[in-house]
Amino acid sequence: MTQPTxxxxxxxxxxxxxxxxxxxxxxxxxxxxxxxxTLLAHGWGRSYGDVALNPGHTLLHTRHLDxxxxxxxxxxxxxxxxxxxxxxxxxxxxxxxxxxPVTPGTRFVTLGGAVANDVHGKNHHVMGSFGDHVxxxxxxxxxxxxxxxxxxxxxDWFRATVGGLGLTGLITWVEIGLRRIAQPDVQAINRRFAxxxxxxxxxxxxxxxxxxxxxxVDCLRGGRxxxxxxxxxxxxxxxxxxxxxxxxxxxxxxxxLVNRASVWGxxxxxxxxxxxxxxxxxxxxxxxxxxGIGQWNRMYGPRGFxxxxxxLPPATMRDASRELLRLIGSRGQGSFLxxxxxxxxxxxxxxxxxxxxxxxxxxxxxxxxEATLRLCHELDAVVREAQGALYPAKxxxxxxxxxxxxxxxxxxxxxYVDPAFSSGFWRRVQT
Amino acid sequence: MKxxxxxxxxxxxxxHATARLWVQRGAALVLVGRDAVKLQQALQDLQVxxxxxxxxxxxxxxxxxxxxxxxxxxxxxxxxxxxxxxxLIAHGTLPDQTACDADVSLALAHLHTNGVSVVxxxxxxxxxxxxxxxxxxxxxxxxxxDRGRQSNYLYGAAKGLVSLYxxxxxxxxxxxxVHVLTIKPGFVDTPMTAGIGPKGALWATPERVAADIVxxxxxxxxxxxxxxxxxxxxxxVRHIPERxxxxxxx
Numbered sequence: 001m002t003q004p005t006x007x008x009x010x011x012x013x014x015x016x017x018x019x020x021x022x023x024x025x026x027x028x029x030x031x032x033x034x035x036x037x038t039l040l041a042h043g044w045g046r047s048y049g050d051v052a053l054n055p056g057h058t059l060l061h062t063r064h065l066d067x068x069x070x071x072x073x074x075x076x077x078x079x080x081x082x083x084x085x086x087x088x089x090x091x092x093x094x095x096x097x098x099x100x101p102v103t104p105g106t107r108f109v110t111l112g113g114a115v116a117n118d119v120h121g122k123n124h125h126v127m128g129s130f131g132d133h134v135x136x137x138x139x140x141x142x143x144x145x146x147x148x149x150x151x152x153x154x155x156d157w158f159r160a161t162v163g164g165l166g167l168t169g170l171i172t173w174v175e176i177g178l179r180r181i182a183q184p185d186v187q188a189i190n191r192r193f194a195x196x197x198x199x200x201x202x203x204x205x206x207x208x209x210x211x212x213x214x215x216x217v218d219c220l221r222g223g224r225x226x227x228x229x230x231x232x233x234x235x236x237x238x239x240x241x242x243x244x245x246x247x248x249x250x251x252x253x254x255x256x257l258v259n260r261a262s263v264w265g266x267x268x269x270x271x272x273x274x275x276x277x278x279x280x281x282x283x284x285x286x287x288x289x290x291x292g293i294g295q296w297n298r299m300y301g302p303r304g305f306x307x308x309x310x311x312l313p314p315a316t317m318r319d320a321s322r323e324l325l326r327l328i329g330s331r332g333q334g335s336f337l338x339x340x341x342x343x344x345x346x347x348x349x350x351x352x353x354x355x356x357x358x359x360x361x362x363x364x365x366x367x368x369x370e371a372t373l374r375l376c377h378e379l380d381a382v383v384r385e386a387q388g389a390l391y392p393a394k395x396x397x398x399x400x401x402x403x404x405x406x407x408x409x410x411x412x413x414x415x416y417v418d419p420a421f422s423s424g425f426w427r428r429v430q431t
Numbered sequence: 432m433k434x435x436x437x438x439x440x441x442x443x444x445x446x447h448a449t450a451r452l453w454v455q456r457g458a459a460l461v462l463v464g465r466d467a468v469k470l471q472q473a474l475q476d477l478q479v480x481x482x483x484x485x486x487x488x489x490x491x492x493x494x495x496x497x498x499x500x501x502x503x504x505x506x507x508x509x510x511x512x513x514x515x516x517x518x519l520i521a522h523g524t525l526p527d528q529t530a531c532d533a534d535v536s537l538a539l540a541h542l543h544t545n546g547v548s549v550v551x552x553x554x555x556x557x558x559x560x561x562x563x564x565x566x567x568x569x570x571x572x573x574x575x576x577d578r579g580r581q582s583n584y585l586y587g588a589a590k591g592l593v594s595l596y597x598x599x600x601x602x603x604x605x606x607x608x609v610h611v612l613t614i615k616p617g618f619v620d621t622p623m624t625a626g627i628g629p630k631g632a633l634w635a636t637p638e639r640v641a642a643d644i645v646x647x648x649x650x651x652x653x654x655x656x657x658x659x660x661x662x663x664x665x666x667x668v669r670h671i672p673e674r675x676x677x678x679x680x681x
Contacts, residue, residue, distance in 0.1 A: 023622040026468055064444065064622055067476035092480060 005059055009048040010297055010304030011367055011396055013424065014055040021061045025081055025172040028144050029420070032058060038422035039142065041166045043083060043110030047117065048307045049396030050424030051165050057422065060170065062112055068092065069173060076178035077135065082112030082171045090184075094283075098178040099232070101133045107288050112171040117393040118163030118353040121287075122212040122230075125344030129355045131162035132348075133176050141169040142420030151349075160416035163350025165392055167426055169418045182235035184283040186212065189229050190275045196223035196322055203227070203342050212286075215340040218267040219363065220260075220332070223325045225340070226271065230286060237280055248294040256301035256366040260332045267336070300366050307394040308376055309362035310383045311343065317359040320386035324361060324379055331375050335363040351409040351416075354391045362394065373397060392425055403429040433516035433567065433648065434458045437508045439495060439552060440522025442469040444621035445571060447476075448641035449519060454480045459487035461508045461515075465494045465522075495522050496544060498551040505555040517567040517648055518556050520549055525623050531585045538585050545589035550596050557600055560609040567648050568604075569612040570597055574656065576615070577665045580681045601653060610651045616640050617661040 004015030389406025576590030
């Protein structure tokens with residue numbers, strides 16, 4: 001009945017040797033019993049691959065570091081321990097007229113994890129990434145030293161730790177600046193598009209007008225899809241909506257339920273569903289469509305799944321994305337969730353931050369061993385040719401050369417890695 | 432509606448999760464904890480959650496091992512809020528049975544913390560509530576107190592002492608309108624149980640246990656097994672004949 005800690009993609013990986021909870025931010029890090037054994041913080045385990053796994057070494061669970069430290073409802077400045085979840089933050093601040101300035105597609109992640117992966121949301125072109133809103137954080141190193149880092153205090157450590165995949169030490173607390181809202185629900189528009197070319201036109205029209213913008217793509221039918229954009233609703237907007245029920249994915253089926261036929265059928269239904277061109281959407285439905293189904297990752301069966309998320313720079317994004325969709329369609333490896341999003345034209349706060357000017361595409365593939373790895377390898381070639389990069393938070397398989405090509409600052413970054421910290425991901429991309 | 436509570440052992444995971452639920456209703460709380468730094472962290476968290484009602488929260492640093500201080504401590508807590516509707520006793524340790532088998536003084540120390548100090552607090556609180564002819568006294572015991580097993584009978588004995596004492600106290604205070612709740616959690620994923628791994632399907636979160644405690648205190652339940660399935664597991668465990676039980680390795 002018992003299972004060692006897994007990543008969200010549920011791919012079988014060797015377990016950590018030790019798993020220790022952290023309970024008090026004032027105590028020092030546990031000393032590894034042997035010098036070879038390294039540490040890594042693990043929050044709510046929503047990273048897909050091995051950035052939050054440390055096979056054969058030690059995992060430090062941060063879920064008990066979940067205390068708020070200070071919140072000023074007048075300025076929207078919040079300080080909390082690193083294990084506090086975005087869900088807990090939203091429940092505290094929404095009633096007081098505040099919202100997260102940047103949120104990923106799930107609210108069940110910790111603050112520390114959001115910083116360490118410098119996560120982004122549907123509003124990157126307006127608000128940047130999570131690290132852009134971190135006012136300060138405390139970094140605890142294995143030598144017992146603690147330093148408060150921000151854009152002005154130890155700015156080099158700050159740039160290494162934001163997006164630093166938990167490798168520079170333990171983030172004990174984080175202070176973020178929130179954003180004001182009149183109400184949390186979202187005034188959304190939906191548009192179907194017949195091809196990827198139409199997507200670019202829609203994107204050019206709506207991105208300047210809306211804070212949030214994202215597209216779902218049917219990769220089995222040449223890239224038609226649905227474009228969704230939105231704005232936080234004004235104080236006067238009114239809408240009666242029933243509260244969304246919380247469902248649980250009941251069990252892990254013996255085989256993945258995600259296959260060519262089911263994706264083909266699902267995508268057809270999803271594309272043709274009744275689609276209000278303009279609507280007021282409850283905030284959980286708009287920001288966190290999958291959070292309503294607990295443990296949805298079980299539907300991929302015992303072998304788990306891989307998420308492939310890349311970013312393509314503006315000069316190459318149109319051709320490269322068309323090529324990626326063509327490849328996926330021809331291999332018949334469909335994905336329920338294929339998401340397109342255009343990043344804003346801004347420099348990210350971290351040395352290893354993923355967001356950068358261009359377009360990002362995210363796809364989920366059920367893991368089918370060699371065939372899946374081969375397809376990812378073919379996609380790599382296209383991304384590399386386009387001078388793009390892959391997102392470590394989603395990755396479980398990229399070769400070291402791919403990582404180094406996408407993150408030219410990796411060498412500067414590695415001088416900031418705490419000697420007692422490491423991860424499955426970090427050891428993998430060293431080779 | 433009960434809204435003034437005292438939490439003894441307030442920095443423990445279950446007590447803290449319970450305090451958060453009470454803060455959501457706007458309750459006034461007195462937190463008692465041994466470690467000043469952890470107590471401050473817990474108080475800060477609850478103050479942020481309470482927002483404008485943060486002034487309703489108080490903290491007192493005290494070592495509950497020291498039974499000579501209990502009378503003064505209970506007096507102080509009562510005065511802080513001008514009376515109390517409910518008390519949750521949540522402090523405790525999880526002794527290592529093998530170490531206790533080898534070291535009698537260690538065994539007695541754990542027995543004192545988990546058993547004797549709890550009884551002392553209950554006795555002082557019972558006087559107060561009996562005088563007031565009202566109140567709810569809730570104490571975290573354990574399913575381990577339902578039957579002695581070789582793997583942790585010292586902890587079980589202390590909790591058994593507490594459960595049995597509370598039965599008598601419940602009986603004594605019933606005519607005085609005072610309600611006594613015995614809380615029997617199973618395996619809960621807290622810092623206290625960090626050394627036990629890995630956590631399987633029988634394990635519950637502190638938040639789940641806290642929600643059960645709040646509900647049971649509202650409804651005047653007598654004995655709460657949390658999560659509920661432990662009631663049936665322990666029914667089976669209690670009914671195994673001793674002749675059979677002594678041969679098992681549980």
